[in-house]
Structure formats: C-alpha cells, structure tokens
Amino acid sequence: MLHFPTWKTAIVLIVLLVGTVLAIPSLMPRATLEAMPSWFPKQTVTLGLDLQGGAHLLLEVGMDKLIEERLNTALDDTRAALRKANIGYTDLSIKNNAVSVTLRDPSAVETARDLLRSVLTEGMEVADDGSALTIGYSESGLTQLKQHTVEQSIEVIRRRIDETGTLEPTIIRQGEDRIVVQVPGITDVEELKRRLKSEAKLTFHMVQGDGGVGAVPPTMMDLPQEDSARLLRVEKRALVAGENLVDAQQSFDSSGRPVIAFKFDSVGARKFGDATSKNVGRQFAIVLDNKIISAPVIKDAILGGSGIISGNFTVETARDLALLLRAGALPAPLTVIEERTVGADLGADSIEAGKLACVIGLAGIIVAMIVLYGIFGIFANVALIFNGILTLGLLAAFGATLTLPGIAAIVLTLGMAVDANVLILERVREEARNGRSAITAMEFGYREALGTIVDSHVTTLISTLLLFLLGSGPIKGFAVALLIGVSISLFTALMVTQLMTSVYLRRSRPKVLPL
C-alpha cells in the first residue's frame, strides 16, 4: 500500500489530465470557447433535443400506398399490352397484392407472359397457372423496392431541409420503413412537417373534357381543380413528370402575378415538345399531388424545355412549391407517427435544473463522506469529482448525446460511484478492528473489496447495457451516461483514491487509521 508504482501513478495522472482536457470545452460558456485559440480542444458534449430544443420526428414511409400505385400502373400496362397484342382476357383486377388476369385462350399464356415481362417495372414477376396470370412483386423485389424508396425519401427530405440553409438535421433510417428526422433549434415545427409531408408529385396530363359525367373510362381519371369545384377528366398517362425537372424558381408573369418558372432536362424537354406540338389548341392539366393547379390551353409547341406554371399563388406559396419541386418528389407518402418537440426555453430550464440537482447532490455526498470517513472521505470526494469530469470528457470524446435523463444518470452515478469507496473503507475498518496495523488494514481493504466491487458493478452494467441496446432517444442518453459513469467509477474509486491514500500513508505513517 505504501508503494504505489511510479508507472501506475503516471497512468493515473495521464488519464485524469486527458479526461479533464476533454471535459473542459463542455464546461466553458460557448462564447468563451469560441474565443479560444485554434489549438484549443473544441469538442463539446452534444446536447440532446430535450436540452437544446428542437424537433424529433419519426416518419413512416407509406409503402402500402406506393405498392398500390405500382400495381395500378401494372394493371394499366397489362391492359394496354394485351389489347395491343390482341390477346383476349377477362377478370383483370388486383387481388392479394397482385394483378391477376385470365386469358380467354389458354394457349396464349406463353406469349402473354413474355409480353408482360417486357413491360413490367423492375422487381415484379409474372406467374402463370393454367390460363390465369398473376403479376406482383417478388420477395426480393419488394425488399429492394422498400430499401430504394426509403433511401430516396431520405435524400428528398435532406434536400428539402437543406434548402433552408441554417438547420443541421440528422436524418437516419430506422427499421424497415421508417425515418427519424431530428432538427435542433427549429421553432416552427408545423411548417417543417408541412414541408416534409407534401409529396410534390408534379405531372402534366392531357385534358379530355369535363369530369364527373358518365362512367370514367379505364384510361382516364377525374381530378379536382384547385380554384374551382369543377372536376376535369384527364388522361391517366402523364405526358411528362416532375422527375424530369432540372430547375424550378419563383418568378412573375407578364402581368406581375407570382408563377413558377421551370426547366426540363433533355428527356423531359423532348417529351414535352412532342406532346405540345401534337396538341396545339388543346387543354392540358398541371397536376400536383392529384390536384389540378392549372389547366392552360397549348398555344404553341413548347420546344425549349422551359415554361411557367401559373396558378393561384402568392409569392410565398410559389417559392415554397418551387423549393419542393427542386428537391424532388417523395417516392411515397410520409406519415408522422411520433413527434417530440421541445422549445429552447424548456431545454435551457432543464439544463439549469439538472445542474442544480448535480451540485446539490454532490454537495450532500461530499459532506456525508467527510462526516463518515474523514480524510479518506475527502480522497473519495476528489475521486468522485474526477468521476464527473471524466464522464463528461468521455461523453464529449465519443460524441455521445447528453439528454435530460442523461443528467439524471450523472446525478445517480454520484451515489453509485462512491459505493466502491464505501465498500473499501468499511472493509478497512473491519480489518483494523480485527487488529491489523493501519497499513495492512488498508492494503487488505482494497484487495478484499475488489471482488465484491467488480461483481456488484457488473450487475449494474448488465441492466444498463440492455437499456442502451433496447432504449430509444432520451433513454439511450440515460444508459450511455450511466454506463460511462459507472465504468469510470471503477477507475476513479480504485486507482485515484489508492494513489492519494498511498501518498498520505507514506507522508504521515499513522499508527492508527483516522477512520
């Protein structure tokens, strides 16, 4: 006990020094930190949304709707292909997540199958059973579709949020079809949700006439208009779609009304040019998310690939829509299934409350330890303070997020971290009572208590680890802080106090321990 090897001393001091350096930036006021020279470490603890304010949204990608849409397209494609090839069929419908059709002539099955394979979108497969054919997603096709759709949605979300500039969102995939969007410091969450949820699917369709009269032919659909109650009947097939857009900006038309000026890529420009030159004098509909925003008459062929969308816009709405069009359409609708928003004020209040609880809890424990264990209580207190500092330092170094429950974990760790010292010191007292000399009692105390300390810490770590693995959001923050705090307490409570104790014993050589 008297001899604490120099290399051990060096390690302890180095660890404490490094830990403290890592923790310092997090303890400084932000302004002071920013004013520090560039060599100074700047990595601070990341504050969770519940402490700095912001929005956490869990979005679900509407795969069902997307699949339904895709099947509808497959249905239309099947109809068109079979008609074109003059293959008779009946019972064309969607059943059990697949398109099914029965051929009049069973001998045409093979021709029909090959024909359909050539028109189908990726991931779908055709199966035949006698004269019946079913067209649907294969398992791998479906997985791929989901994967692709979620990735694409994330990309679109990122572009939509990034367009506004100042925000620093975290956008990650969760599970099979979910996306977590965390935006710190945002104030208007309603606006954010609106922006994320608009599909912004822009398509151009030829208008057939007034809607709402007679039966709708299978190749047509009736859509509502934004500025009037009248339905218009338009062709289902789009002339060209928003995915061919390369640019969209808010602008003004000749009479000074806000419009959106857009530009197609070469493919889009060709399609649009073809369609407009063939249909001069006819009306076409500009459709956004299944609503007609305007239905102008084609005056001339539009060959340059750029044009304007007029409609019932204000400068604001035109600018928003232009942004959405630039960012691209969502491949599938998004639904907010969980939302947690915290205002910056509440976050700041929580930090203050957390700090206060920390300081008071720490003060209470420091006093109690001194009353109970005298000078050795002071050693334990020093170790305890280092425990807090190192926990903060490691949280910062790992880039872990400190949440309100995380602060609770730090406060709780205060109590649990001194447990190792309590175990040791109680053991030392016993050994001293049993007649051992001051120094051997100390030595035995540390050695005997070690097994117990490790065992008791492991049980705490087991439950904390599970909390970390299964918990979400703020609870993960609790688990991380507790995990780090309790692990570090093994170092501080054992090594740091041992170092101080050995120095003390060497200096004062007490006959009887003041314990």
Added chain:
Amino acid sequence: MWKPLHLVPPNTRIDFMRFHRFTFILAVVMTLASIGLVAVKGLNFGIDFAGGILMEVRAPQPPDLADLRGRLGGLGMGEVALQTFGDPNTVLLRLPQQEGGEEAQQAAISKVRTELCIGWDYRRTETVGPKVGSELVKNAVIAVALAMAGIFVYVWIRYAWQFGVNALFAMVHDVVTTLGLFSVFGLQFDLATVAAILTVAGYSVNDKVVVFDRIRFEMRRYKTMPMGEVVNLSVNETLSRTTVTAGLTFISVLALFLFGGQVLHGFAIALMWGIFIGTYSSICIAAAGLLNLRHSRIRGDDEGAKESGKGAARGA
C-alpha cells in the same frame, strides 16, 4: 482530525433472521398484491405507451383552467386532461389518442393550437401514434425481462443457483412492488419510468451481491455454523456499507427529485422507492431466502478451495 462517524456501531448483532418467515411471507404477499393491483387498477400510462398527445404550454399569466378545459373539451377530441406543471403559468395538456390513424393526431394538435391564445409558449409537444406506442411497450417488456434474466444468470454462475434464485425473487419483488407503487398512487408510467425500473433492478442486485459475497465467504470460513447465524453475521457485517451506500444514493436521487425539474419526478420517485425496497429486500428476502434452501455443496471443501482463494487466504 475529528473522529469519523460510525453509522452502524462496530459489532452490531441484530437478529435479522428471527423474522425471516414473516418477512418472506410479507414479500410474497406484497408481490401478489402488487400484481393484483396492476391487473385490476392498472397503470397510469403516459403517452409513450398509451399513445396520444401531450403539450406543455406556458402562458404569460396563470390561465383559467376551467375555461380552458371547457373550450378544449368542446372540440370533440375526447377527454382533455389539464394540470399545472411546476409553476402556475405552465399547463400540461394531454389528449387521448385520436380516432382515424396517424393523420388525426396531427390534425388535433393544430386544433388545439388555434384554440389556445396567441402569445403562449409551446414548451413541448409530444405525439405518439398507435403503432409506436405498442412497439415501445414491447421493447420495454423485453428490456426488463432480459435484464432480469441476464442478472440471474450472472449471479448463478458467479455464486450458486440458490443465490441466483433468491436474487431473482428479490429483484422481481422490487420491480413488481415499484409497479404497485405506481398503480396505487396513479403516478404516470412512461419510458423514463422503465429506465428507472431497470436501474432499480440493477441497484437491487448490486446490493444483494455485496451481502451474498460476504455470506459465501462466511459459509466457507465457518463450515459448521448454522445457516441462520452465518446469514445474520454477514448481514450485520455488511450493514454499515448497506446503509451508507443506500443513504448516499438516496441523497443524490433526492436532489434529483427536489431540483431536477418536473419532468424527472416520476423517475426520481421510482428510484427512491427502489433504493429503499432494494435495501430491505437484500436483507429480508435475498439473504433470508437462503435459509430455505440447502447448501451442502457450496460449503463442501472441494468447491470452496477451488472457487475462492481469497476465502482461504483470510480464513486463517
């Protein structure tokens, strides 16, 4: 230097085991009663589990709750629960899950926002949809079950099955009575409470391990001493540590309860109860439970010599 305080005087010999049958029965009764209570009265689930909408709003001056309740109640969104939260200006507003899927939740928030006055500060808005709620329940149950199983296996391997069984029973007792406490007082049960319960489970076993360690040590040292005396001796020897650690942890959690803010109240209450009940169950359930099981093999020379060098080293 002053003389440090000895919380538990040296050579304290309290006969804890005298009542071991009584405390054991009490533990069984408490556990069953808590289970019954949770089954009958249920838990006051927060929106994390029940789904729904929670808003914390701060008004410039104390709002008229009755008027607010009337206005919001008239919107046809089900029962609107209102309470002041922390200070009189702050109101916590809770709506049940809205019919009509995920979109309906969002619509309800907008409705509330238009109904409330301008100039109010929305401190917090949380919406949990039906799907997420049920998943969170599932994850919480899995987490608690796995933690208990993990700790049980660890204690079993590290000590012996008798210790594992007793630790497990005591842990179940602690967790279940914590649930009972939440049920009795209708305290809000949310994700933070689950974290607290897992921490209670961890703390509970942490405490038991210390006592078990000493019991195993003394069992080997005094091979012929009756089990009751061994347990009593060990509990008394570790009593000082048990009370000090419980007291210190309690101090830190009390600070959390008093100063950590309203959001952490339920969390702190669960932990305070857990520290109390965990300490009690270490002595009166886990240690006392050892009296009811046979231990011939643990005390045998063969295993004792192999498993614990430190026991032999000190036993002399």
